[in-house]
Amino acid sequence: MKNLIIVNLILFLFAGIGFAKTKPVTLKGYLLDNVCIKVNKENLPACAPAYKKECALNPACSESGYALYTDDGKLIPLTKKSNAKALAFLKNTESTLKVTIAGRMSGKYLEIISIQNQ
Numbered sequence: 001m002k003n004l005i006i007v008n009l010i011l012f013l014f015a016g017i018g019f020a021k022t023k024p025v026t027l028k029g030y031l032l033d034n035v036c037i038k039v040n041k042e043n044l045p046a047c048a049p050a051y052k053k054e055c056a057l058n059p060a061c062s063e064s065g066y067a068l069y070t071d072d073g074k075l076i077p078l079t080k081k082s083n084a085k086a087l088a089f090l091k092n093t094e095s096t097l098k099v100t101i102a103g104r105m106s107g108k109y110l111e112i113i114s115i116q117n118q
Contacts, residue, residue, distance in 0.1 A: 022104045029070035033061040082112040089115045
């Protein structure tokens with residue numbers, strides 16, 4: 001019985017730690033592909049607003065994955081699952097690269113819950 005209580009307590013603590021890591025966040029910025037980021041890393045503040053959606057949809061660029069360049073200058077890569085969500089969003093004719101993303105951090109990666117134009 002004592003062992004069962006200890007095991008349950010340990011599981012409860014680990015569940016709490018996992019829950020704390022998935023705190024929801026809302027971020028604003030530019031959705032950029034990783035090719036653009038690599039080529040323009042030194043000049044992202046100027047590059048991001050001028051970047052074209054057609055470029056982000058180019059297969060070579062879209063296959064590289066996406067990241068969010070936030071309004072405060074942070075670069076946050078998306079999870080693999082979120083890359084697919086970002087691509088689907090960009091394929092919508094109404095979408096822009098200036099977005100608001102509601103999501104959760106998964107380590108250094110952003111997992112998209114929802115994405116919309118700013």
